[in-house]
Structure formats: structure tokens, C-alpha cells
Amino acid sequence: MSASIHRLSGRTPSLDPMIDLVTADMNAVNAVILDRMQSQIPLIPKLAGHLIAGGGKRMRPMLTLASAKLIGYTGTRHHRLAAAVEFIHTATLLHDDVVDGSDLRRGKRTANIIWGNPASVLVGDFLFSRSFELMVEADSLKSLKILSHASAVIAEGEVNQLTAVRRVDLGEDRYLDIIGAKTAALFAAACRISAVVAERPDAEEEALDAYGRYLGIAFQLVDDAIDYTSDAGTMGKDAGDDFREGKVTLPVILAYARGSAEDRTFWKDAIEGRRSSDADFAQAIELVRATRAVDDTLARARHYGQRAIDALGPFAGGAAKDAMVEAVEFAVARAY
Amino acid sequence: MSASIHRLSGRTPSLDPMIDLVTADMNAVNAVILDRMQSQIPLIPKLAGHLIAGGGKRMRPMLTLASAKLIGYTGTRHHRLAAAVEFIHTATLLHDDVVDGSDLRRGKRTANIIWGNPASVLVGDFLFSRSFELMVEADSLKSLKILSHASAVIAEGEVNQLTAVRRVDLGEDRYLDIIGAKTAALFAAACRISAVVAERPDAEEEALDAYGRYLGIAFQLVDDAIDYTSDAGTMGKDAGDDFREGKVTLPVILAYARGSAEDRTFWKDAIEGRRSSDADFAQAIELVRATRAVDDTLARARHYGQRAIDALGPFAGGAAKDAMVEAVEFAVARAY
Numbered sequence: 001m002s003a004s005i006h007r008l009s010g011r012t013p014s015l016d017p018m019i020d021l022v023t024a025d026m027n028a029v030n031a032v033i034l035d036r037m038q039s040q041i042p043l044i045p046k047l048a049g050h051l052i053a054g055g056g057k058r059m060r061p062m063l064t065l066a067s068a069k070l071i072g073y074t075g076t077r078h079h080r081l082a083a084a085v086e087f088i089h090t091a092t093l094l095h096d097d098v099v100d101g102s103d104l105r106r107g108k109r110t111a112n113i114i115w116g117n118p119a120s121v122l123v124g125d126f127l128f129s130r131s132f133e134l135m136v137e138a139d140s141l142k143s144l145k146i147l148s149h150a151s152a153v154i155a156e157g158e159v160n161q162l163t164a165v166r167r168v169d170l171g172e173d174r175y176l177d178i179i180g181a182k183t184a185a186l187f188a189a190a191c192r193i194s195a196v197v198a199e200r201p202d203a204e205e206e207a208l209d210a211y212g213r214y215l216g217i218a219f220q221l222v223d224d225a226i227d228y229t230s231d232a233g234t235m236g237k238d239a240g241d242d243f244r245e246g247k248v249t250l251p252v253i254l255a256y257a258r259g260s261a262e263d264r265t266f267w268k269d270a271i272e273g274r275r276s277s278d279a280d281f282a283q284a285i286e287l288v289r290a291t292r293a294v295d296d297t298l299a300r301a302r303h304y305g306q307r308a309i310d311a312l313g314p315f316a317g318g319a320a321k322d323a324m325v326e327a328v329e330f331a332v333a334r335a336y
Numbered sequence: 337m338s339a340s341i342h343r344l345s346g347r348t349p350s351l352d353p354m355i356d357l358v359t360a361d362m363n364a365v366n367a368v369i370l371d372r373m374q375s376q377i378p379l380i381p382k383l384a385g386h387l388i389a390g391g392g393k394r395m396r397p398m399l400t401l402a403s404a405k406l407i408g409y410t411g412t413r414h415h416r417l418a419a420a421v422e423f424i425h426t427a428t429l430l431h432d433d434v435v436d437g438s439d440l441r442r443g444k445r446t447a448n449i450i451w452g453n454p455a456s457v458l459v460g461d462f463l464f465s466r467s468f469e470l471m472v473e474a475d476s477l478k479s480l481k482i483l484s485h486a487s488a489v490i491a492e493g494e495v496n497q498l499t500a501v502r503r504v505d506l507g508e509d510r511y512l513d514i515i516g517a518k519t520a521a522l523f524a525a526a527c528r529i530s531a532v533v534a535e536r537p538d539a540e541e542e543a544l545d546a547y548g549r550y551l552g553i554a555f556q557l558v559d560d561a562i563d564y565t566s567d568a569g570t571m572g573k574d575a576g577d578d579f580r581e582g583k584v585t586l587p588v589i590l591a592y593a594r595g596s597a598e599d600r601t602f603w604k605d606a607i608e609g610r611r612s613s614d615a616d617f618a619q620a621i622e623l624v625r626a627t628r629a630v631d632d633t634l635a636r637a638r639h640y641g642q643r644a645i646d647a648l649g650p651f652a653g654g655a656a657k658d659a660m661v662e663a664v665e666f667a668v669a670r671a672y
Contacts, residue, residue, distance in 0.1 A: 099454040118435040122494045129487035136481045145472045151465035158458045
């Protein structure tokens with residue numbers, strides 16, 4: 001397989017250009033993050049630090065910083081907002097792990113397993129509140145509006161997903177609604193707020209929002225595909241995790257929709273928790289192969305990746321734009 | 337027993353004057369609350385409505401509205417803020433019930449029992465996000481700062497309490513820190529924001545903050561005392577609930593500090609969950625009586641109640657001030 005979207009370079013796409021682009025800003029953001037996760041209650045920095053220091057890529061604040069570079073913003077108001085975005089994301093992860101009863105994330109034991117569900121819920125609430133304090137300090141009511149709305153959309157997406165749990169007949173539209181809310185809304189807001197603090201025209205705000213949104217969807221779809229393809233721990237996630245947890249993702253939705261009556265019975269049993277052995281997973285892999293469900297999940301991801309790249313059309317070329325294009329290529333190439 | 341603080345009237349103190357004072361405004365706030373708890377995801381209004389329609393007194397938004405009357409504010413910017421305060425409170429209750437594993441609140445089954453912990457966590461997150469959206473609409477960055485800080489303080493107080501669970505040697509200072517954060521911070525912010533949107537001098541903001549803070553502490557201490565006094569469901573709470581859950585409240589802290597070595601062993605066993613029978617509760621009642629622990633918890637409540645009333649000193653007399661004084665008298669008189 002090879003990505004069908006245009007490649008800027010002959011080499012394997014990488015996040016490194018984007019990481020290099022924002023190194024100095026990211027150091028400033030990391031200082032804000034470390035400073036503002038402190039509390040007189042020792043459990044708070046201990047628990048928050050477990051996740052925040054836990055090897056995440058800081059993808060969302062990185063997008064805020066890269067977007068600022070793209071539009072030539074040289075101020076620092078977006079540093080606090082980028083930290084706020086990371087706090088919202090971290091709070092969401094803490095609550096997600098409680099909701100899902102997860103015990104591993106990025107190969108480490110989850111906070112809820114180490115410190116219990118109550119502590120994870122409450123420290124998530126703390127980080128969420130702290131994120132709003134940071135936004136207030138950034139002194140941009142418009143950014144606050146965008147991020148508070150994104151937070152509400154994320155929570156709605158989570159509840160939507162919860163009410164869809166173990167429903168094999170979910171359908172692609174509702175699934176796209178869910179990941180649009182759960183994943184893409186914060187990617188979109190993270191990019192958009194740079195244009196807001198830089199006081200750029202609405203059209204640039206909207207272009208950055210679209211870039212983040214489509215990148216977020218592509219990112220999530222590739223994650224879903226990896227679960228049915230990788231033979232090792234790409235992204236700290238093992239193949240088959242989603243399958244064994246009965247998660248309905250796009251590969252399942254496509255394989256179910258395209259499958260025979262017998263296939264559908266298999267998927268229904270699996271999603272409802274009655275088939276989770278290694279042999280069952282091997283059968284699932286065979287069914288997604290036969291129905292081209294993973295290939296087409298990746299094709300969908302490339303489609304959204306292309307839309308993310310096209311959203312950058314109005315912006316002038318240069319190192320920032322190249323890095324943002326390559327970040328998309330990296331996102332959709334991860335499964336190959 | 338009788339309250340030692342000055343009474344404005346010969347009759348039993350009541351919340352009715354405050355309720356009457358704000359009726360028209362509260363109708364507007366209720367309309368905002370009902371409108372903004374809606375979502376395309378049906379579980380959200382269903383779960384939120386269970387608690388929001390569940391017979392609470394709307395004490396906190398009522399304080400915002402009464403404070404506005406006190407200072408003669410006639411605008412409507414505080415309506416959205418009052419609704420936001422109620423959403424923060426509701427989100428906190430939803431998460432509290434998950435953290436405590438509660439099954440009853442105000443005599444009704446809790447949301448976490450009916451819809452499960454995951455739904456309660458996520459709908460709490462939704463209401464919390466929605467509260468910030470409402471604050472943004474109220475267009476007051478200063479109110480946003482006050483309420484986002486209060487939210488962070490509440491979460492810190494909750495984590496502080498969590499790490500103190502079943503510690504009988506907690507001590508009065510740390511207990512006051514916890515309820516100052518968990519309960520009083522939102523009461524204080526609810527009152528203060530009216531002075532903010534009305535653009536009143538700092539001194540009035542601070543006076544209203546003090547009123548709310550002291551009222552909140554008094555309110556909580558009386559709640560704690562009721563658990564060791566009432567023989568019926570005052571406030572929908574049965575005597576002995578705190579005791580059976582091993583909660584360390586001020587009556588326990590005082591009875592433990594003042595008790596014999598034998599008493600302390602009893603309290604340690606009780607708080608650590610090894611004594612929760614009716615006979616054990618009868619013994620607890622006897623110990624708090626013998627050590628005057630409930631009487632003195634109520635004396636502390638009257639002290640804070642008096643400070644709340646004194647905080648109103650700078651404001652002109654009239655129906656609003658009378659109602660706010662009587663609300664304090666009502667709060668401290670509930671246990672009699």
C-alpha cells in the first residue's frame with residue numbers, strides 16, 4: 001500500500017519538521033503546563049504528571065503553535081491557550097479511562113488503576129477548571145468561546161459514543177459524528193485560536209479550523225485501522241485492543257455492512273462481548289481483509305488528509321506550511 | 337437550644353423572603369437552565385434533568401440574584417451567570433455521587449445508580465463546559481476569572497477531602513479548609529459576580545464574597561450537625577448517613593479531640609468502617625452529646641453566620657438586606 005496523496009518529499013513523512021518548527025514556543029508552553037498543574041494538594045501534580053509527563057506528543061498544542069507560525073504571529077498570547085488545550089485533552093483522557101475502565105495507556109498503567117477512579121475524576125475536573133483559568137489569563141473572550149464550545153461538543157460526543165456502545169449497526173454517519181466531536185473538535189479549535197489571538201480575518205480562522213478538523217478525523221481513522229493491521233505496538237497500542245473491548249470503529253462498520261449474514265452474526269457476537277479470543281481476532285482480521293474494510297478506512301483517512309492539506313491553500317508557502325502538510329502525510333502514513 | 341444571633345423577626349426564620357425577592361429573576365434563570373441543558377444527545381437532558389428538576393432549592397443562583405437586588409442592579413447579565421453557577425454545582429454533584437458511590441440524594445436514587453458512573457461523569461463534563469459557554473455569553477472576563485478560579489478551588493477541595501477519607505485525626509483546620517473550598521467557594525463566587533457585572537467598587541465585591549463564604553461555611557456545618565441530631569429526613573438526609581459512610585465532619589473531629597482513649601478507639605473504628613450498626617450510631621450520638629460536639633458545631637455555625645450578616649454592614653437596609661439576613665438565620669436555625 002502507499003498513500004495516494006501528494007508527497008512533498010521522497011522520504012518517509014515525519015512529525016520532526018513540525019517539532020523543530022515550534023521547539024522554542026513548546027518550551028514556553030511546557031513551562032506553563034508544569035507551573036499550572038501544581039497545587040498544594042500533592043496528589044494533583046502527582047496524578048496529572050503521570051499522564052502529562054507520560055510520553056504524549058503534545059499534538060494539540062503543537063498544532064496551535066504551528067498554526068501561529070503559519071500566519072506569522074510573533075506574540076505569546078497563544079502559549080497559555082496551547083497549555084489550556086493540553087489540559088482539556090488531559091482531563092478528557094483521565095475521564096475516558098474511568099469511563100472505559102482502561103488499565104493501560106501508551107503502554108503505562110492508567111491513573112485510575114494506580115490512584116482509583118475518584119481521584120481520576122476529580123483531578124480531571126481540576127485540570128479542566130485550570131484550563132479555563134489559563135484561557136481567562138490569555139484575555140481573549142473569542143478564544144474562550146471557541147474552546148468552551150469545543151469542550152461541550154467533546155462531552156456530547158463522549159455521551160453519544162457511550163449510548164452507542166456495543167451497537168454493531170452504528171453506521172458510518174453516526175460514527176463520523178462521534179469522532180468529529182470527540183477528536184476533531186479539539187484539533188480544530190487548537191488550530192483556530194491562533195488566528196483569533198493574531199486577529200486574522202475570519203477566512204483564515206475557518207481555514208485553520210478546517211485543517212485541524214480534517215486532520216483530527218484522519219488521525220482517528222488511521223488509529224482505528226491500525227488496530228486491525230499492526231503486528232506490534234505502534235503508538236503504544238496493540239493490535240486487537242479495540243476488537244477485544246467490543247469497540248465499534250470504521251473497519252467494523254464497513255466489514256459488517258459488506259458482510260454475509262454469517263459475518264454479521266460473527267461481528268454482532270464480537271461487539272457484544274461474546275468473541276474475544278485470539279482465534280476470534282484472527283477471524284476478524286480475515287473478514288476485514290476480505291471486505292477491504294481496513295483498506296477503505298485508510299482510503300477515507302487519505303480523503304480527509306487531502307482535505308486538511310487543501311484547507312491550507314490560502315496560506316503562503318514556507319517552512320510552516322511544509323511542516324503542516326507533512327504532519328498530515330505522517331498521520332495517514334502511520335499504518336503502512 | 338436557640339440561635340444566639342440577632343433575630344429580625346419573632347417568627348421562625350425562613351427562606352421565603354429571599355425566594356419572593358427574586359421570583360421574577362429566577363423564572364428567567366430557570367428558562368436559561370432548561371434551554372441550555374438541552375442537547376441532540378437525548379441522555380444529556382434526561383440525566384441532567386433528573387438532578388436539576390430534582391427539588392433542589394437553587395440556593396446558589398438565588399444568592400446571585402439576591403445580591404444583585406441588594407446593590408440595586410437592574411440589568412440581566414447576571415441571569416446567564418446564575419445559570420452557570422447552578423450548572424457548576426450540578427456537575428459537582430454528579431461527580432461527587434460517583435466519587436462517593438452514593439445511591440440516594442434528596443431521597444431520590446442518584447443518577448449514577450440509574451444511568452451508571454460513566455454517564456454521570458460525562459454529563460457532568462457537559463454541564464461544566466456548558467457553564468463556561470454561558471459565562472462567555474455574559475461577556476464579563478472578570479466574572480469568568482472568578483468562577484473558573486472557584487471551580488479549580490472546588491476540585492482541589494474535593495481531592496483534598498478524598499486524600500483525607502477515613503482519617504479520624506483530620507483536625508478542625510484542615511476540615512475548614514476542605515469545606516471552605518468544596519462548599520463556600522461557590523457560595524462566595526455566586527454572590528460576588530453580581531457586584532462584578534454591576535460594576536460596583538471592589539469593597540462591595542469583597543463584602544458580598546465574604547457574605548457568601550461565611551454563609552456557605554455555616555450552611556455546611558449545620559448540615560454536619562443535623563446528621564447527629566435529626567430524627568427525620570430534614571433536607572432529605574437521614575440522621576446517621578455521614579456516620580455510616582465514615583465521613584469525618586466537625587462533630588466527629590470535636591468528639592474525637594475531646595474524647596477518652598476508649599472514645600478515640602470507637603471513633604477510629606467507626607470512621608475506618610468497622611462500626612456502622614444502629615447500636616454504634618446510638619453510641620456515637622451519646623458521645624457527641626457528652627462532649628458537646630454537636631452543640632459546639634452549631635456554635636461555630638452561628639459564629640460564621642454572624643460574620644455573614646456583619647459582612648452586609650456596608651449595604652443600605654431594605655427588603656433585599658432583610659431577606660439575606662434572614663437566609664442566614666434560616667441556615668443556622670435548621671437544626672433546631
